[in-house]
Amino acid sequence: MAYAGQATAGSRSDRLERLSPLDAANMRVESRGGPMHVAAIGVVDGTALFDPAGRLRLAEVRVDLNRRLHRAPRLRQVLVRPRRGLGPPAWADDARFDVARHVRARPVPAPGDEAALLAVCEELNQPLLDRSRPLWELWLLPGLADGNVGVLFRLHHAVADGIAAMAMMGALFGAVPGAAPPTPPWRTAPAPSAWQLFTDSWRRRADAAAAAGFRLRHPALVVHSFGARARQLRLALGEGLAPRVSWNQPAGTRRRLLLVRADLGSAKSVAHAHGGTVNDLVLAAVAGGARRLLVSRRELRPRMVLKASVAAAARAPADLAPTGNRAAVMVMPLPAGEPDPARRLAQIAQATSARKRHPPYQPGGRFAQRAMVWAMPRQRLVNLLISNLPGPPEPLYLAGARVLELFQVGVVQGNLTVAVGVLSYAGQLNFAILGDADALPDLNTFADGAAEALTQLGARATTGRILGT
Missing domain, CATH: 3.30.559.30 (Nonribosomal peptide synthetase, condensation domain)
Structure with missing residues (x-):
């Protein structure tokens, strides 16, 4: 599959976006003690990320990334967990979103080599992401011996799979050097009310019932779908x-x-x-x-x-x-x-x-x-x-600084x-x-x-x- 390129904001539908069964399974794994976030580690050209006094331009990086977040709205959203009977968790805009909570810095200790960088990444990547906030973090890691800056990007698997995560990185990391242009102010949509959650839940149940009725009227489709899944499972288990x-x-x-x-x-x-x-x-x-x-x-x-x-x-x-x-x-x-x-x-x-x-x-x-x-x-x-x-296939840029290397974890x-x-x-x-x-x-x-x-x-x-x- 070709590189997906940059994510786009798309239309913000009035229909609630719920946590899928697969993503709920990822959350369940994490609740049992297994972290379910993925990460990317990069090395960025430090020339454009330090001011004349040698200080990291952290505030400027935050401004640049904040201007790009409209291309990946999920990075401004949290999971709303309804009470019992109102359906699975739903995605909603975070009214308290602050990019400074998600884009932070941590110096790499001496000697500033790869081992030191990876040790910091191992430490920062260990904790679970805070479920009360949008499920991502970006860490800038200055202090490398060559003057470059390490980057650690953490994203929960419930937000995106690998292909979608690369699209999100394309949204935050520009394809050309230079700062992101100003964008219209973000307007936070209100969190869904209990009534919205209730009606959406029943609408989904009605859709599921209609789909079940369709399958009952067309049993050949059910047999075909079941057979396809059975073949998939048989092939997976048939390996021994x-x-x-x-x-x-x-x-x-x-x-x-x-x-x-x-x-x-x-x-x-x-x-x-x-x-x-x-x-x-x-x-x-x-x-x-x-x-x-x-x-x-x-x-x-x-x-x-x-x-x-x-x-x-x-x-x-x-x-x-x-x-x-x-x-x-x-x-x-x-x-x-x-x-x-x-x-x-x-x-x-x-x-x-x-x-x-x-x-x-x-x-x-x-x-x-x-x-x-x-x-x-x-x-x-x-x-x-x-x-x-x-x-x-072409280099990405973080706040105008070229990303020299990139790894997925x-x-x-x-x-x-x-x-x-x-x-x-x-x-x-x-x-x-x-x-x-x-x-x-x-x-x-x-x-x-x-x-x-x-x-x-x-x-x-x-x-x-x-x-x-």
């Missing part, structure tokens, strides 16, 4: 159980984050030369990282094939809505037991080609989503999580203590490897193995570096 590995244990509360960088142009050339895609190359790199970790832990077995839950695009080509989730997953094999990187990539390319003939699995219905929430800490279907997003949940987020950005192919700090104190072994696999295939990859070199 994932092999037991030591890192599949209930996730704790502490995280560790490492970065791997590759050149997008060389990655495309390598992937195509082996008859695959960049997605296949990403999976091969992750398989290489997992292999290195298994070897170091003496868990690798001959012909061992791990299983990864890979986020898949479930949006229609015309669906570029800057909010909401269209979540789907595919279970992909990772032949960690294959020692040769080229054969590993070829096996993955063959497997992905076969799986693309079938739609990805989309959890539908409250029962299925509740079952997934219950099963996550004890599931045996997959070993790790992977998300690969197409980012903007996923979510560790249940007993899946490794999540690999991959983002293409302005000629870069960037990996953010997130691990549970207790289950994976040796996460660097995984990152080194992924970088080595990319390099062996010719994609020119590096792990952590001193910023500015």
Whole structure:
């Protein structure tokens, strides 16, 4: 899918926007102790972000971002939780919205290298987002040794999936240098009244009853829909159980984050030369990282094939809505037991080609989503999580300052203590490897193995570096 570009404000309908069942499931996971926000980490050219005295232009950045928020109205909204009988939570404008509560700064301690930056990001990304406010934060992180500024953007999964989150970032981060033009004052819509919530809830129930009646009059459609979902579930479950590995244990509360960088142009050339895609190359790199970790832990077995839950695009080509989730997953094999990187990539390319003939699995219905929430800490279907997003091909700008690098950070949940987020950005192919700090104190072994696999295939990859070199 192409980069979605900038989000647009769209029309503000009088119809209430409710929390979807899938987003409610995300909230339920979080209520059980598993954070469900995603994040992006970037490095921004510091030249335009400091005044002549060397002070961060925080107030000016806030003004610039505030002028752009009309392009992503959800970032000014909170969840209103009605009393029982008035339906699920609804999105409403935050009458007390203050951009200063969402855009803040925190200095990176000496020596200001990548390790110091990531340590600050790990700390800031740990707490849950405050549900009494719009569910996002942006942190400016000055103090890097090269004079640049780190950025941490946090967004709740109930607000947007990966594609929609990139659209929101396109709204806040301009595609050209220069400050955002002045915009008309934002007019806050009043929160829905109890009567509005009541009538909206009954309207939705009437719509659901009408839809049920339609299905009863057209049983063939019901059979077709049920059959499609059954096939999706059968394909997901038909992969069999994932092999037991030591890192599949209930996730704790502490995280560790490492970065791997590759050149997008060389990655495309390598992937195509082996008859695959960049997605296949990403999976091969992750398989290489997992292999290195298994070897170091003496868990690798001959012909061992791990299983990864890979986020898949479930949006229609015309669906570029800057909010909401269209979540789907595919279970992909990772032949960690294959020692040769080229054969590993070829096996993955063959497997992905076969799986693309079938739609990805989309959890539908409250029962299925509740079952997934219950099963996550004890599931045996997959070993790790992977998300690969197409980012903007041209640089973004934050308040006129060029974004030099950008990484997407996923979510560790249940007993899946490794999540690999991959983002293409302005000629870069960037990996953010997130691990549970207790289950994976040796996460660097995984990152080194992924970088080595990319390099062996010719994609020119590096792990952590001193910023500015």
